[in-house]
Amino acid sequence: MTDVKATFPHLGNYFVPLEVLFTAGIEVDYIVPPPITNRTLELGTRHSPDFVCTPFKYNLGNYIESLEAGANTLVQVGGACRLDYYGELHEQILRDLGYDFRFVNIGSTKLTKPLTFYNILKEINPDMTLKNIARVLPVVLKMIQYIDEAEDFIRKNIGFERNPGEFDHTHQRFLLEMRSIRSKKELYNYYIKYMNIFKSIEVDKPKKPLRVGVIGEYYTIMVPFSNHFIEKELATMGIVIDRWMNLTNSVIHDFRPEAKEHIKNYVTFDMGATAMYTIDKALQFAKKGYDGIIHVKSFGCTPETDAIPVLQNISSDYKIPILYFSFDSQTSEIGIKTRLEAFYDMIIMRKEAV
C-alpha cells in the first residue's frame, strides 16, 4: 500500500463504486468526502468566483472537507463544458489557501476502456497493476448500473410506500453493504436479492398515478442536495418520478446519436453538454403523456439555459407543463416549496379536468 489518500467530489451515491475502484482497483486509500451539508456549499462558495456554475462550488467544498479529513490526492475529471477547466482553478484556489496535496486532473477519458484508464490512473499510483484494474473495473461499472436501476425503481415507488421510510432505509442498507463486494458474481446475487426486497415493499399506488419527469443539467440533477431534494419533495406528494439521467446512461453508454435523431424536428445541432438529452427526454415524457416535467440546472448553466426555448416549444406543442428551477448558493427553500406546490395543484387540476 502507498500513502496515497485519494478523493473525488461527490456525485449522488457513486462514492460506493468509486471507493471500490480506488481501494481494490488502484490500490490506494480512498477518502469518501463527508456528506454534503450547508457547510460544504458555504466553504465552496466563499472561495469560488462569483458567478461560476454551482457544481464548481460544491466540488471545491468537497475537496476542502476531504482535505480536512486527511485526503492528500485530489482527482478531477473533464468531459464537457466548463468542467474541462474546473480542475486547474480548483487546484489554484486550494494552493492559495495553503493546502498541501497532489492534484490529478485526468481530463476527459472514456471510463469503460481498461487500458486507457490504466495509463491515466497510474498517475495516482504508479505501482497499480493492469491485472487488478481489469478485474475491478467491470465490477465497478456493474455497481453503477445496479445503483441506477435500483434508484430508478425507488423514484417510481417511494411516494406510495405504506410504511414511510422503508424505501430510504432499505436503500441505505443496499449501498452500505455493497461497499464490501469485490466480485461480479457476488454483486449480481446481491442485486437480485435487493431488487426483490425493494419490490416486496408494500405500496399503495393508484391505477393511474401522477407522473412527472425530471430533466436537466448533469450535476444538479444527480446531486439531491444541490436540487434541494426536489425528487423527494415531489414523491411525498404521491407522484411517480421518472428521471433518465444517470451515469449508466451518460458515461457508460453513448446515446447521443439516438437523441439527435429523436429531436431532429426541434434541434439541428448539438447544443452542448447535456442539452440534447434534456430535450430528448422532455420530448419522450411529453409523448408518453406525463402530467408534467421539471427542469433543473445550476444558475447560469449555458447549455441548459439555451435548451429552455426548445423546451418551451415542446411544452406548447404537447400541452405539457414544465417547471423551471435554477439553483445557486442562495436559493430560498420557501420559494422552491411554494412553486412545487403550485405546480402540483396545477397538474392535479388538469388531470381531474380530463
Added chain:
Amino acid sequence: MFIMKADREKPAKVTVGIPKALLYFKYFHLWESFFQTLGINYIVSPDTNKDILNKGINYAVDEACLSSKIYLGHVAWLMGKCDYILVPRISSFGKAGKVCTKFYAIYDLVMSTFTDSDFKLINYNIDSTNSENERKAFVKMGVALGKSKSQSLYAYIIAKQTQKTQLNIIKNEQLKLLNKDGIKILIIAHRYTVLDKYIGEPIVRLLKQMGTTPIFGHVVDTKEALVRSEEISKTLPWLFNKELIGALALYKDKVDGIILMTTFPCGPDSLVNEVVIRKIKDKPILNLILDGQEGTAGLETRLESFIDIIKFKRSDEID
C-alpha cells in the same frame, strides 16, 4: 413561356442579413468580402442601441449572457428586412480548441426563439472534430445561396485574403501604440464585448479621454498567442479565451494595467478571469462585469480610481 425564361435569366435577388453581434466582430471582413465577391446583397444590422438591447432582453431567457441577448436583439431587428439571416454555428476548431457552448447552440437558439415569425436562416457549421472545416462550410453556404461550387470556393479564397490583410493592418497599428509613452491599459475582452458600440466602446472612449492608450487583447497573432497562453494557463479549453490569455502573456510587460471586461454571466470568463487574477500579481487588474444597465457615471468613477492607482504606482517607481 416568356416570363419563365426571364425568370430564369434574372433570378430574384436575395438579401442576406448579418447580425452585428457575437462572431460578426471576428469575421466581418471574411463575411462581407465573401458576399461581395459572389455578388450577393447583404445588410448588416445597426450598432447596438438601447432598443436592440431591450428587444434582445425580451426574447432571451433571463439567465442568458448579455452578449447572446444582444445577438437576439440584432436578429429581431433583421426580421422582415432580408431573405436570410446569417447565423453560423461553431463548436470546435479541432486541436486548437473548442468554443463556448453558446456558439454550438446559437443556430437552434434562434430557430426556437422566433417561432412566431416567418424567416429563413443561412448557416455554416464549423466542427473540426467532425471534419467540417471553414472552407467546406463556406462553399456549402455559397451553394445554398445559388452559386456554384467553384464560384463559392473562389470567393472564399478572396475573402480569406482580405481578412488576412485587414487583420495585419490592425495588428501593425497596435504595435505602434505598444511602443508609445504614457499609460497603456490592456483590455482583455471578447471582441463582441469591447467593440460593441453600446457595451464596450463607451469604456474605451472613457479610457482615451482620461489620457490613456487602450491596447486590445484580441489584436494579436493567434498562433503566437496560443503558444504563449500556456505560461498563464495550461488546460484552457476555449480557443477564444486562450487567444486572449496568450495576448496577456505577450503584452503584459508593456502595459501599466489590465482590464478584464466580461458580460454577465459569461461561462468561460467566470473561470478564466479568476485564474488571471490569481496568477498575475505584478500589474493592477480591474475586473469589469457588464450587464448593460450600468450608467456611465458609475463606470467613470471606477475607471478613474483604477487609473489613479496606476499613476500612483508609476510615480512610485520613478521616485
